[in-house]
Amino acid sequence: MGARPDITAWRPRVEGIDEVFHAHFADHAYPMHTHDAWTLLIVDEGMVRYDLDRHEHGAPSSVVTLLPPHVPHNGDAATPEGFRKRVLYLNTSQIDAGLAGRAVDRPVLHDPRLRHRVDQLHRTLERPGDELEAQSRLSLVSERLAHHLRDESAAPPVPDPKLAHRLRELLDEHVVEGVTLREAAELLHSHHTHLVRAFSREFGMAPHQYLTARRVDLARRLLLGGMRAPEVATSVGFYDQSHFSRHFKRVVGTSPGHYARAGQAAYRRSSAPRTKAA
Structure with missing residues (x-):
């Protein structure tokens, strides 16, 4: 066997x-x-x-x-x-x-x-x-x-920077709900591969990296505002808590929970009444 x-x-x-x-x-x-x-x-x-x-x-x-x-x-x-x-x-x-x-x-x-x-x-x-x-x-x-x-030896055509900026605007409009490449290609009347190449060349990062960074920025504000990490994960468009934590730590350098606790501690220190020196 x-x-x-x-x-x-x-x-x-x-x-x-x-x-x-x-x-x-x-x-x-x-x-x-x-x-x-x-x-x-x-x-x-x-x-x-x-x-x-x-x-x-x-x-x-x-x-x-x-x-x-x-x-x-x-x-x-x-x-x-x-x-x-x-x-x-x-x-x-x-x-x-x-x-x-x-x-x-x-x-x-x-x-x-x-x-x-x-x-x-x-x-x-x-x-x-x-x-x-x-x-x-x-x-x-x-x-x-x-x-x-196809045995192609020529390099792909140089992407259009205007296309990259239009895709960035589209991503900015759909930070939480997201957008698929096919949807973006249809809306911008372009091939999805051209979108990826144009965006990466113009901004030095892929579309998914940009969208993730935007979601993390939004998450930071919500965490500092007192929202719990599990609620933040779904509120900003991440798949689940694990997905959120992985990307947050990659971008920020620490976990969402530690970031929130550090922010709360800093707020308490800044809000505490100061005593006058004798």
């Missing part, structure tokens, strides 16, 4: 990703099968061997593998210890279906920068409440995947 696999799977609240699948297999072998979505695979331990369109390929930990929809493939471990992998099943809206043939011919992408971006996207997807960040990361990953499949 083989070792029991270690598997985690979920459907994130991020448009464009149908499923996230993390697995550690010691001896499992996939039979020939297909998916309705694009399969974006990175291997963290070991190596995967697979057949795609009657050609054998390997997926070591240094590469990114992209398998097109509806094309049969299998897979098993190429190393005795098995393999640990992370997979994103991307909706067909993320990559032009006309590029499927290119993916069949070259499913293995030797791109350390792309590998790093896919890793970051997975880490973001594991944190509920960071959907805008995941959307931003996904847009850049999808752009780079299409870039590879």
